[in-house]
Amino acid sequence: MSDRAQFRETVFQPTWGAQRVEEGVTRFVLWAPDARRVDVEVEDLPSATMVKVDDGYIAAELACGHGAHYRYRVFSDGDDQDSLIPDPAARAQAGDIDGPSVVIDPNHYHWRNQGWQGRPWHETVLYELHVGTLGGFEGVRQHLPYLAELGITAIELMPVSEFPGARNWGYDGVLPYAVEASYGSPDELKALIDEAHGLGLMVFLDVVYNHFGPDGNYLASYASTFFREDIATPWGPAIDFRQPQVRRYFIDNALMWLEEYRLDGLRFDAVHAISEQDFLVELAQTVRTRIAPERHVHLVLENEGNTASLLNAQQFSAQWNDDWHNVIHVLLTGETEGYYSDFVDDATARLARCLSEGFIYQGAQTRHGHTRGETSAHLPPTAFVAFLQNHDQTGNRALGERLSHLADPDALAAATTLLLLSPKVPLLFMGEEWGATQPFLFFTEHKEELAQAVREGRRAEFADFSAFQDEKARERIPDPNALSTFEASIPDFDARETAPHAAYLERYRTLLALRHQHIVPRLKGARALGADAIGDKAVLARWQMNDGSQLVIALNLGNQPTALSDSSTQLLLAEQCLYETHEGVASTTRSGRLPSGAAAVWLLDGLGNSEASR
Numbered sequence: 001m002s003d004r005a006q007f008r009e010t011v012f013q014p015t016w017g018a019q020r021v022e023e024g025v026t027r028f029v030l031w032a033p034d035a036r037r038v039d040v041e042v043e044d045l046p047s048a049t050m051v052k053v054d055d056g057y058i059a060a061e062l063a064c065g066h067g068a069h070y071r072y073r074v075f076s077d078g079d080d081q082d083s084l085i086p087d088p089a090a091r092a093q094a095g096d097i098d099g100p101s102v103v104i105d106p107n108h109y110h111w112r113n114q115g116w117q118g119r120p121w122h123e124t125v126l127y128e129l130h131v132g133t134l135g136g137f138e139g140v141r142q143h144l145p146y147l148a149e150l151g152i153t154a155i156e157l158m159p160v161s162e163f164p165g166a167r168n169w170g171y172d173g174v175l176p177y178a179v180e181a182s183y184g185s186p187d188e189l190k191a192l193i194d195e196a197h198g199l200g201l202m203v204f205l206d207v208v209y210n211h212f213g214p215d216g217n218y219l220a221s222y223a224s225t226f227f228r229e230d231i232a233t234p235w236g237p238a239i240d241f242r243q244p245q246v247r248r249y250f251i252d253n254a255l256m257w258l259e260e261y262r263l264d265g266l267r268f269d270a271v272h273a274i275s276e277q278d279f280l281v282e283l284a285q286t287v288r289t290r291i292a293p294e295r296h297v298h299l300v301l302e303n304e305g306n307t308a309s310l311l312n313a314q315q316f317s318a319q320w321n322d323d324w325h326n327v328i329h330v331l332l333t334g335e336t337e338g339y340y341s342d343f344v345d346d347a348t349a350r351l352a353r354c355l356s357e358g359f360i361y362q363g364a365q366t367r368h369g370h371t372r373g374e375t376s377a378h379l380p381p382t383a384f385v386a387f388l389q390n391h392d393q394t395g396n397r398a399l400g401e402r403l404s405h406l407a408d409p410d411a412l413a414a415a416t417t418l419l420l421l422s423p424k425v426p427l428l429f430m431g432e433e434w435g436a437t438q439p440f441l442f443f444t445e446h447k448e449e450l451a452q453a454v455r456e457g458r459r460a461e462f463a464d465f466s467a468f469q470d471e472k473a474r475e476r477i478p479d480p481n482a483l484s485t486f487e488a489s490i491p492d493f494d495a496r497e498t499a500p501h502a503a504y505l506e507r508y509r510t511l512l513a514l515r516h517q518h519i520v521p522r523l524k525g526a527r528a529l530g531a532d533a534i535g536d537k538a539v540l541a542r543w544q545m546n547d548g549s550q551l552v553i554a555l556n557l558g559n560q561p562t563a564l565s566d567s568s569t570q571l572l573l574a575e576q577c578l579y580e581t582h583e584g585v586a587s588t589t590r591s592g593r594l595p596s597g598a599a600a601v602w603l604l605d606g607l608g609n610s611e612a613s614r
Contacts, residue, residue, distance in 0.1 A: 151512025165445025410597030535562025
């Protein structure tokens with residue numbers, strides 16, 4: 001039996017949605033406990049009334065196959081009142097969120113890289129990107145050779161599930177199973193993933209299980225218990241994860257992406273907004289049980305709660321470490337408003353704690369008086385995804401400025417050295433590697449009534465910021481619904497080999513090459529040995545690597561040189577660094593001082609001797 005035939009026998013079929021029974025036969029399954037009656041309407045076929053199965057599920061089989069267009073007609077309060085809706089578990093839509101759903105045969109795509117099993121987590125270097133700004137799935141596919149050559153090992157796609165219109169970050173999705181039509185078809189997404197695997201690149205996807213977008217969600221009209229009225233969220237009533245059918249809907253979605261699309265990992269958006277945290281444990285355990293052990297599959301959290309207990313090999317591989325970003329951002333830019341105010345006091349000491357222990361907030365109170373976080377010092381450095389920029393931290397700024405506009409170039413180069421040569425898993429945001437100057441703005445394509453509400457809400461968000469105190473200043477905030485806002489956010493990849501961008505790009509190439517040569521082979525099993533503040537905005541951190549060597553990084557983001565003269569650093573001063581950020585650092589460090597806006601990295605063997613030259 002061929003590899004492809006073996007995979008056909010094990011392909012995953014979600015509980016909800018259009019299920020392939022055999023060639024030309026499809027079974028439709030919907031959870032609709034409140035509906036009086038539901039019909040399936042398939043083009044060119046008589047409609048069929050769905051019959052009760054169990055636990056609120058209903059089903060019907062029809063003689064149709066891959067590519068067929070269909071909708072559900074839901075009767076709620078009598079046969080004379082009905083609504084025509086898409087399948088909430090459709091794998092594709094013919095057009096936008098209100099168009100017909102499309103039957104997709106999960107075996108339709110012919111995979112070329114059958115033997116791909118992924119890569120270990122410690123090899124991961126993430127590159128977050130927005131598919132729409134890069135030209136859809138085909139546009140992303142054309143960038144893959146460049147990213148592989150750069151030293152990236154995994155691309156992370158912002159959400160690709162169907163959302164209103166053709167321009168959106170993806171977090172307004174309402175059909176989690178359906179691939180956004182403006183990006184391409186399910187087969188085109190699979191071709192992108194297949195191509196990436198052929199180049200040795202993993203593919204991660206950002207998925208949103210904590211809410212649905214404000215337009216196009218019909219679930220409450222026939223499954224009201226999908227939501228709970230006792231918990232309000234910014235998007236309306238919370239999803240009710242107490243319901244087993246609701247849990248199944250999202251767990252099956254995760255399994256679909258991992259099995260049918262052969263993704264290497266998922267990043268779960270804002271899981272702190274999920275009321276039943278045990279759902280996360282069930283999801284992770286189901287994935288770990290279902291996926292073959294020889295495959296490397298990685299589950300990553302975004303979790304404001306800093307729930308360190310979720311981060312273990314049996315559950316989640318890592319968490320995006322906002323603490324790391326926020327304290328570095330304060331030190332680089334001097335910004336202190338909004339959530340950055342939680343990182344201003346003793347910022348240098350906070351950075352040292354972050355480098356040594358993972359989270360800064362491990363049970364301390366925030367500015368709002370909320371207790372945040374759990375003890376994280378026992379976790380390996382690779383349990384934390386570190387970043388200087390991402391879609392949120394750039395795009396949630398009123399004007400979408402990147403750090404290339406906000407930070408001193410030398411200090412930014414030093415912070416980049418820490419990002420790419422520390423044992424934490426690094427994430428880059430598209431264009432960061434060449435110092436892109438285009439902003440990344442918040443953009444949508446909503447119908448006018450909702451567009452106006454989003455426009456006003458966006459400007460109201462910044463009313464308390466000093467730069468946007470008056471209404472005239474807030475008018476400078478780009479209209480999310482304007483086409484120009486989206487177009488301004490498209491990175492100019494053609495600029496990457498021109499001055500001054502080429503120097504940025506060369507720095508990233510060099511650092512990533514050093515990471516793969518010297519850090520990654522020693523990373524699995526590495527542990528922190530501590531970090532200390534050695535001056536204003538200056539730290540020195542150490543890690544024990546798996547071969548007994550020590551990785552030491554000194555960072556100075558301040559305006560003045562800082563001393564490296566205590567007894568713990570004397571050994572370093574006679575050694576040659578693995579990497580120094582700019583000319584003059586070496587001679588200064590040997591005299592016992594680290595210049596301002598500089599970083600130096602040493603890799604010492606078990607006897608304290610330098611193992612690598614610059």
